[in-house]
Amino acid sequence: MNHYDLIVLGAGPAGVSAAMMASAKGLCVALFDENTAAGGQVYRAPILPDAKMDGAEFRAGETLRDALARSNVRLFLGHTLWAVTGDYRVDALGPGGSISCTTTLLLVATGTTERVVPFEGWTLPGVIGLAAATILLKSQRTLPGKTTLVAGCGPLLMAVAGQTLKAGGDVKAIVDIASRGEWLGTASALLTRPAIFKQSLSYGLPILRARTPLYSRHTLVKVSAHGDQLLAELAPCDASARPISGQTKKILVDCVAVGHGLTPSTDITRLLHAKHHYCREAGGWIAQTDANGQTSRERLFVAGDAAGIRGAAAAIEQGKQVGLACVGIILGHAGPEPAAENFSQAWQHAARFGQRMAAMMALREGHVESIPPATVVCRCEDVTRAEIEQACEAGAHDVNQLKAWTRCGMGPCQGRTCGDIAAELLAAKQGVSRESVGIFSPRTPLRPLTISEMTGDYDYSDIPIPKAAPL
Numbered sequence: 050m051n052h053y054d055l056i057v058l059g060a061g062p063a064g065v066s067a068a069m070m071a072s073a074k075g076l077c078v079a080l081f082d083e084n085t086a087a088g089g090q091v092y093r094a095p096i097l098p099d100a101k102m103d104g105a106e107f108r109a110g111e112t113l114r115d116a117l118a119r120s121n122v123r124l125f126l127g128h129t130l131w132a133v134t135g136d137y138r139v140d141a142l143g144p145g146g147s148i149s150c151t152t153t154l155l156l157v158a159t160g161t162t163e164r165v166v167p168f169e170g171w172t173l174p175g176v177i178g179l180a181a182a183t184i185l186l187k188s189q190r191t192l193p194g195k196t197t198l199v200a201g202c203g204p205l206l207m208a209v210a211g212q213t214l215k216a217g218g219d220v221k222a223i224v225d226i227a228s229r230g231e232w233l234g235t236a237s238a239l240l241t242r243p244a245i246f247k248q249s250l251s252y253g254l255p256i257l258r259a260r261t262p263l264y265s266r267h268t269l270v271k272v273s274a275h276g277d278q279l280l281a282e283l284a285p286c287d288a289s290a291r292p293i294s295g296q297t298k299k300i301l302v303d304c305v306a307v308g309h310g311l312t313p314s315t316d317i318t319r320l321l322h323a324k325h326h327y328c329r330e331a332g333g334w335i336a337q338t339d340a341n342g343q344t345s346r347e348r349l350f351v352a353g354d355a356a357g358i359r360g361a362a363a364a365i366e367q368g369k370q371v372g373l374a375c376v377g378i379i380l381g382h383a384g385p386e387p388a389a390e391n392f393s394q395a396w397q398h399a400a401r402f403g404q405r406m407a408a409m410m411a412l413r414e415g416h417v418e419s420i421p422p423a424t425v426v427c428r429c430e431d432v433t434r435a436e437i438e439q440a441c442e443a444g445a446h447d448v449n450q451l452k453a454w455t456r457c458g459m460g461p462c463q464g465r466t467c468g469d470i471a472a473e474l475l476a477a478k479q480g481v482s483r484e485s486v487g488i489f490s491p492r493t494p495l496r497p498l499t500i501s502e503m504t505g506d507y508d509y510s511d512i513p514i515p516k517a518a519p520l
């Protein structure tokens with residue numbers, strides 16, 4: 050089994066920066082990602098290697114991939130992590146089967162999961178996440194639909210609408226929970242980030258040119274099948290995203306792309322029992338860290354959106370800082386390297402902007418309150434809001450009791466989709482904080498895999514049979 054100084058989990062902007070920094074300073078580094086190309090969500094590569102795309106994000110992704118290819122980082126792309134143990138052994142499933150490696154230091158840079166607050170019809174075919182729409186557009190170079198309704202909140206809303214229009218799609222409307230005033234409030238922060246400002250214009254201009262209707266302070270309340278299309282119903286809402294009844298509007302489309310923010314991926318840091326706390330503005334539960342990204346567990350680090358939603362620019366700077374801290378530990382440097390201070394400042398600067406964006410994507414309490422009782426919350430196990438609240442009335446006071454009683458969060462996604470909403474419903478029903486109701490305990494395997502993928506090829510005669518104990 051190979052041993053590394055540092056294993057980095059996740060080849061997004063945070064993981065790649067950390068891995069390249071540590072490798073350039075002499076560490077033996079391995080980098081894992083389930084995608085076959087590095088770049089993470091924001092710099093995602095097209096699935097066809099020769100496909101070229103316009104735009105700053107694609108160019109930044111190509112630059113990052115070229116630099117990584119020239120580095121000494123040992124790449125395990127196309128490898129899905131399914132287990133990480135307390136002695137820092139990493140198991141990942143790749144094209145050749147499952148492999149295992151060990152490491153002295155472990156950095157978790159596994160990014161985020163998209164949140165969708167359930168509404169009637171959210172599980173229908175054709176209703177997809179905003180983040181999923183960005184994958185279709187960037188990776189598959191496919192339009193989400195001939196006609197698309199884009200709904201939800203946060204910067205991905207405008208990114209998906211803009212990218213769809215640029216790719217030749219027809220966006221029938223943008224339905225935004227935020228008010229125009231909320232967006233104006235981010236303008237001063239946006240002006241401090243010229244590259245992001247330019248990027249925003251590249252999304253905003255096609256929307257203006259196409260005169261796409263923008264319904265600010267509106268929310269999607271229902272989607273129903275209408276022949277082979279979808280009928281989306283929207284309603285005005287208040288600042289906490291509670292719909293104001295009696296004024297719905299209906300729009301017929303092929304696809305509804307909807308997203309209500311991102312939550313940090315903490316399954317690995319939780320599996321390793323690092324301490325976590327709940328921070329609504331950072332997207333939800335996050336690991337407690339020191340200034341260098343080290344968690345409460347020695348030699349376990351976290352960086353990028355997995356440490357709290359702050360966006361790609363902050364992820365890059367934080368990755369460099371954490372990479373450098375790892376170098377200090379392995380090479381036994383007495384104090385922090387001089388460059389660490391610069392990365393730390395650049396990270397703080399980028400994070401301030403990311404914080405404004407993350408605040409727009411934070412879960413709004415009226416939104417969860419308005420989920421209809423019969424609506425499915427856990428789509429793997431078909432558990433409705435009413436069933437979650439019945440379990441609560443019967444005495445399920447934390448999410449793991451809820452999971453045991455209803456199977457909510459017990460399906461293949463392990464609660465990544467429903468966990469945030471189920472916990473919010475439980476906390477609201479009991480009138481307690483999110484900390485009080487806890488978070489689903491992660492379990493191995495972190496991603497579904499078959500027994501034969503886990504064990505590899507073996508013959509029964511290869512299984513060592515222990516000698517019988519003396520009587």
Ligand SMILES: Cc1cc2nc3c(=O)[nH]c(=O)nc-3n(C[C@H](O)[C@H](O)[C@H](O)COP(=O)(O)OP(=O)(O)OC[C@H]3O[C@@H](n4cnc5c(N)ncnc54)[C@H](O)[C@@H]3O)c2cc1C
Nearest residue numbers: 059061062063082083089090130159160180353354360361
């Ligand atoms: C689906 C999606 C689409 C997004 N699209 C955009 C966008 O278009 N524009 C934008 O500005 N922001 C986008 N974001 C937000 C963006 O992800 C972040 O701001 C930024 O990329 C954070 O960088 P990161 O390195 O922390 O994480 P990420 O870029 O998310 O990278 C994390 C990496 O970890 C890998 N990973 C996670 N779990 C495993 C596992 N078990 N095994 C192997 N690999 C794993 C993932 O494949 C991913 O490559 C998107 C987020 C999501 C969830």
